[in-house]
Amino acid sequence: MAQSKVSWMIGGAQGTGVDSAANIFSRAAASSGLNVFGKREYYSNIKGEHSYFSVTLSNSVIRSHMDEVHLLATFDSETIIRHAWEVESGGGIIFDPKQTSEKITSIPTLEKNVVSGILERLKGEGLGNSVMDVLEVAKKNGVKLYPLPYVDLLKQVGEKIGETQLSILSRMTNVMAVAASFALFKLPEEHLFKAIEQVFKAKAKVAKMNIEAAKIAAEYAVRNFSNNGISFHIEPRPAKEQRLLINGTSAVALGKIVAGCRFQTYYPITPASDESVYLEDHEVFESREVEVLAENPHQAESMELNGKGSIVVVQTEDEIAAITMATGAALAGARAATATSGPGFSLMTEGLGWAGMNEVPVVITLYQRGGPSTGLPTRHEQGDMLFVLHAGHGEFPRIVIASGDIEEAFYDAIAAFNYAERYQTPVIHLLDKALANSTMTVRKFVYNDLVIDRGKLYFEWPSANGPYKRFEFTDDGISPRTVLGAAGGIFWNTGDEHDEFGHISEEPVNRCRMMEKRMRKLETADAEIPDREKVIIHGDVDAPYIIVSWGSTKGAILDAIEYHAQHGLRFAFAQVKLLSPFPTKLLQELLPRYERIICVEQNYSGQFAQLLAMRTCIKPHNLILKYNGRPFSFSEARDTLKRAIEKNEARIVTNAGA
Amino acid sequence: MAVKLTLANYRTNVHNDWCPGCGDFGILSAIQMALADMQLDPSNIAIFSGIGCSGKTPHYINTYGIHTLHGRVLPYALGAKLANPSLIVLAVGGDGDGLGIGAGHFVNAGRRNVDITYIVHDNGVYGLTKGQASPTLKRGLRPKSLPRPNINEAINPIAIAIAAGYTFVARAYAYDNKHLKEIIRKAISHKGSAFIDVLQPCPTYNDITTKEWYAGEDRIDPETRKPIPRVYKLEDTGYDGEVQSPDPAEAEKKIAVALAKSFEWGDRIPIGVFYRNPYVPSYEERIASRIPNYLTIPPARQPIHDAEKHPTADIEQIMEEFLVTEA
Ligand SMILES: Cc1ncc(C[n+]2csc(CCOP(=O)(O)OP(=O)(O)O)c2C)c(N)n1
Numbered sequence: 001m002a003q004s005k006v007s008w009m010i011g012g013a014q015g016t017g018v019d020s021a022a023n024i025f026s027r028a029a030a031s032s033g034l035n036v037f038g039k040r041e042y043y044s045n046i047k048g049e050h051s052y053f054s055v056t057l058s059n060s061v062i063r064s065h066m067d068e069v070h071l072l073a074t075f076d077s078e079t080i081i082r083h084a085w086e087v088e089s090g091g092g093i094i095f096d097p098k099q100t101s102e103k104i105t106s107i108p109t110l111e112k113n114v115v116s117g118i119l120e121r122l123k124g125e126g127l128g129n130s131v132m133d134v135l136e137v138a139k140k141n142g143v144k145l146y147p148l149p150y151v152d153l154l155k156q157v158g159e160k161i162g163e164t165q166l167s168i169l170s171r172m173t174n175v176m177a178v179a180a181s182f183a184l185f186k187l188p189e190e191h192l193f194k195a196i197e198q199v200f201k202a203k204a205k206v207a208k209m210n211i212e213a214a215k216i217a218a219e220y221a222v223r224n225f226s227n228n229g230i231s232f233h234i235e236p237r238p239a240k241e242q243r244l245l246i247n248g249t250s251a252v253a254l255g256k257i258v259a260g261c262r263f264q265t266y267y268p269i270t271p272a273s274d275e276s277v278y279l280e281d282h283e284v285f286e287s288r289e290v291e292v293l294a295e296n297p298h299q300a301e302s303m304e305l306n307g308k309g310s311i312v313v314v315q316t317e318d319e320i321a322a323i324t325m326a327t328g329a330a331l332a333g334a335r336a337a338t339a340t341s342g343p344g345f346s347l348m349t350e351g352l353g354w355a356g357m358n359e360v361p362v363v364i365t366l367y368q369r370g371g372p373s374t375g376l377p378t379r380h381e382q383g384d385m386l387f388v389l390h391a392g393h394g395e396f397p398r399i400v401i402a403s404g405d406i407e408e409a410f411y412d413a414i415a416a417f418n419y420a421e422r423y424q425t426p427v428i429h430l431l432d433k434a435l436a437n438s439t440m441t442v443r444k445f446v447y448n449d450l451v452i453d454r455g456k457l458y459f460e461w462p463s464a465n466g467p468y469k470r471f472e473f474t475d476d477g478i479s480p481r482t483v484l485g486a487a488g489g490i491f492w493n494t495g496d497e498h499d500e501f502g503h504i505s506e507e508p509v510n511r512c513r514m515m516e517k518r519m520r521k522l523e524t525a526d527a528e529i530p531d532r533e534k535v536i537i538h539g540d541v542d543a544p545y546i547i548v549s550w551g552s553t554k555g556a557i558l559d560a561i562e563y564h565a566q567h568g569l570r571f572a573f574a575q576v577k578l579l580s581p582f583p584t585k586l587l588q589e590l591l592p593r594y595e596r597i598i599c600v601e602q603n604y605s606g607q608f609a610q611l612l613a614m615r616t617c618i619k620p621h622n623l624i625l626k627y628n629g630r631p632f633s634f635s636e637a638r639d640t641l642k643r644a645i646e647k648n649e650a651r652i653v654t655n656a657g658a
Numbered sequence: 659m660a661v662k663l664t665l666a667n668y669r670t671n672v673h674n675d676w677c678p679g680c681g682d683f684g685i686l687s688a689i690q691m692a693l694a695d696m697q698l699d700p701s702n703i704a705i706f707s708g709i710g711c712s713g714k715t716p717h718y719i720n721t722y723g724i725h726t727l728h729g730r731v732l733p734y735a736l737g738a739k740l741a742n743p744s745l746i747v748l749a750v751g752g753d754g755d756g757l758g759i760g761a762g763h764f765v766n767a768g769r770r771n772v773d774i775t776y777i778v779h780d781n782g783v784y785g786l787t788k789g790q791a792s793p794t795l796k797r798g799l800r801p802k803s804l805p806r807p808n809i810n811e812a813i814n815p816i817a818i819a820i821a822a823g824y825t826f827v828a829r830a831y832a833y834d835n836k837h838l839k840e841i842i843r844k845a846i847s848h849k850g851s852a853f854i855d856v857l858q859p860c861p862t863y864n865d866i867t868t869k870e871w872y873a874g875e876d877r878i879d880p881e882t883r884k885p886i887p888r889v890y891k892l893e894d895t896g897y898d899g900e901v902q903s904p905d906p907a908e909a910e911k912k913i914a915v916a917l918a919k920s921f922e923w924g925d926r927i928p929i930g931v932f933y934r935n936p937y938v939p940s941y942e943e944r945i946a947s948r949i950p951n952y953l954t955i956p957p958a959r960q961p962i963h964d965a966e967k968h969p970t971a972d973i974e975q976i977m978e979e980f981l982v983t984e985a
């Protein structure tokens with residue numbers, strides 16, 4: 001029987017090719033026409049600790065991973081010990097038969113509490129303490145076992161390609177696991193070979209070797225496993241549209257290039273720095289020649305573009321320098337940004353306030369990770385929302401947008417710069433580790449019709465306009481903005497309270513007017529930003545229940561409500577994208593129409609629920625929370641939503657994921 | 659430029675609230691004189707400052723003036739310069755600002771050699787917070803606001819600047835503003851990061867390294883009956899810190915001499931250019947070696963949209979890497 005989605009997992013020690021195996025598998029599956037969602041989990045470690053990738057394949061839309069594993073591909077004992085339990089009956093485990101006698105207690109990277117939990121389980125089943133015993137449990141549960149003799153097969157590969165060194169051959173172990181998996185799923189192998197070629201594009205010889213290895217492993221799997229295959233299969237369908245297989249950091253980087261971000265600063269931090277490194281790697285890109293724009297006096301220069309645009313990426317000495325340097329660049333008129341994670345954002349708060357005080361359009365891309373402090377550096381959480389909304393001393397306007405998935409992240413990156421320049425204030429684009437490091441198939445980005453809105457920007461100030469005042473009082477709170485170097489547009493900035501020219505002023509009447517002017521920009525933004533950019537309403541609007549959530553929980557929630565809809569349980573889902581200015585009116589009108597309001601988010605204290613109550617006086621009936629460092633899966637969104645409706649618990653905490 | 663710019667073109671009418679007799683006045687006027695001498699277009703100049711008494715400087719100068727955060731003047735200034743390298747960028751700030759809270763930026767800016775001029779108002783105290791010890795105050799000294807003598811050693815800003823990689827390193831004296839003006843002119847003309855440590859008496863809180871002390875009024879020459887000034891000019895002694903060739907060995911030699919000289923203090927205090935090396939590529943040149951049109955069309959000047967406001971960037975080629983190829 002063919003399913004609408006199947007899941008595959010590969011694991012191994014960091015540095016042994018887990019990521020590239022998952023990349024090859026995902027690309028191959030995608031090019032066969034399937035949609036792919038890949039979730040990456042890894043320790044804050046370079047080599048040796050356990051990492052894994054879970055890939056869910058679907059022939060319709062797929063937006064989240066699932067906890068149930070249909071096929072587990074392993075080449076080390078630790079992956080079996082940790083994940084064999086997650087494999088569903090009818091699924092399978094690929095493993096190295098040479099390693100099955102290994103003792104669970106002999107693996108130093110397994111945490112003590114994990115080991116004792118497993119030993120207890122095995123004891124309960126009347127079993128011993130080796131890898132074989134774990135496999136035995138899986139087998140009892142209806143899981144099929146597929147011993148893949150890696151070393152023997154590698155030797156065969158070696159003979160074929162004339163390579164005897166096992167250390168070189170063993171680098172292809174991961175590809176063999178992928179090839180055997182592909183064969184078990186009965187997916188067309190030509191896509192696999194093509195994916196290998198693509199991944200090793202720069203190294204033709206390596207590609208060839210890997211293809212040989214894949215062929216040998218696939219043949220072995222077909223010959224030995226097909227009379228006892230897994231019961232999970234999926235029918236690839238030709239895709240209707242062009243798609244990308246992309247992760248969140250790359251999507252945001254592409255968004256920034258399109259947005260016209262031409263200056264980016266960063267200080268290395270997981271998981272944010274991938275974005276900046278990607279940008280630096282693509283610092284020169286194609287750019288269309290443009291016609292003369294009246295308002296841009298730099299037309300002569302634009303002719304020198306010669307079809308090439310560029311972005312300057314600076315690795316700074318710390319995050320304080322990162323935000324202040326980006327702010328300096330924004331003052332000069334460049335669209336400028338910085339990207340960071342929690343600890344770095346903590347350091348940026350004073351600079352954020354300065355940008356707010358001086359009405360500088362700077363964009364901060366914040367990839368949340370597990371906190372507090374260093375927290376879980378490589379793991380997921382949505383724990384920074386209330387901090388982001390209030391970071392910095394005193395009061396100043398800021399715009400905060402949260403992306404729900406990788407596709408949104410691309411378009412939101414562009415919106416962030418438009419908001420920043422239109423409202424002349426810092427914008428925080430809130431993402432997280434799950435979005436940063438997940439890979440998924442999305443519709444190819446379409447951007448030619450998007451609009452770049454630079455707001456009241458002047459490259460020179462005509463003397464006919466009168467003396468230039470950077471902080472001129474206006475009805476909408478937004479003043480004309482010149483850039484450093486603009487003829488006639490001299491201004492002053494200061495973190496002190498200031499007058500319209502930007503000179504220090506402690507005078508109380510001016511103080512009130514300035515405060516009101518700055519804060520009024522939020523009201524202007526609230527009035528101007530269209531509803532669809534504030535809240536996206538999904539699901540069945542006429543359902544009795546509504547889920548309210550923000551950020552990367554979107555995928556799991558959508559997949560879960562789609563599932564429930566097929567089983568008679570209907571939900572509406574309000575995905576809040578704009579967190580500041582908060583869409584108070586919109587939610588006050590929307591939410592009371594529902595019998596039950598359920599908040600889903602990935603933190604301990606229900607930060608969004610608190611914000612909602614503060615802004616709208618609406619208290620959700622049920623809170624579904626998760627803070628174990630692993631993103632929401634489809635499976636647990638499905639189960640906890642059902643539980644919320646059936647048992648009406650006020651607070652449900654879930655903790656799936658290894 | 660047709661019209662000759664005078665000092666008045668570089669002044670604002672903002673009320674100056676520094677204490678009477680503050681050395682900051684000398685620095686302010688030297689900056690204005692240097693800009694006027696060089697006939698630089700005020701709207702092409704951006705002066706950044708940190709927080710402190712010295713941080714108010716930009717408000718008194720009629721150029722773009724950006725009064726930033728305590729200790730962060732350099733990254734703000736560097737960001738602006740790198741976004742638009744045709745700007746003339748100056749950074750000014752206190753010794754606490756640049757060498758205390760901002761020390762990390764001070765050192766790391768040296769590694770980059772961005773073409774800016776950085777002036778530190780070195781008064782030995784945290785002026786605006788009422789006279790606490792700054793990083794340049796010698797150990798054991800006790801200016802009048804300190805409850806106890808200074809427990810920390812002083813740092814040597816000249817030596818740090820040289821070691822960090824600044825390619826123009828000088829010291830000047832706030833009350834010799836003609837000399838200071840000349841140093842500022844040279845610093846602005848220098849292509850790369852220029853650092854000027856300006857000895858700036860603080861008449862309110864620093865009653866040790868005062869104007870009188872620098873002038874040597876405590877030591878009267880018995881013959882001439884005149885004070886023997888402590889401050890002297892390096893150039894008057896034949897000192898030459900200028901690197902004359904791209905040979906790294908020469909730079910090393912000049913650095914060694916300059917470092918040794920930087921420790922001279924007390925009875926004789928050198929001012930002038932300690933070290934200058936025009937052969938180190940600026941950060942802008944380093945970027946231009948990777949982004950060929952960086953200098954002509956830097957970040958702040960790139961047209962990012964067309965007349966219909968649609969984006970000009972074309973990412974089709976870079977998207978190919980992610981494109982799912984169908985069979
Ligand atoms: C983050 C931060 N900490 C402390 C202060 C308070 N503060 C204002 S000025 C100053 C010291 C100024 O000393 P210095 O930099 O030497 O400048 P001066 O006033 O002597 O010119 C301090 C600590 C501040 N503004 N910001």
Ligand SMILES: [Mg+2]
Nearest residue numbers: 752753783785
């Ligand atoms: Mg000081």
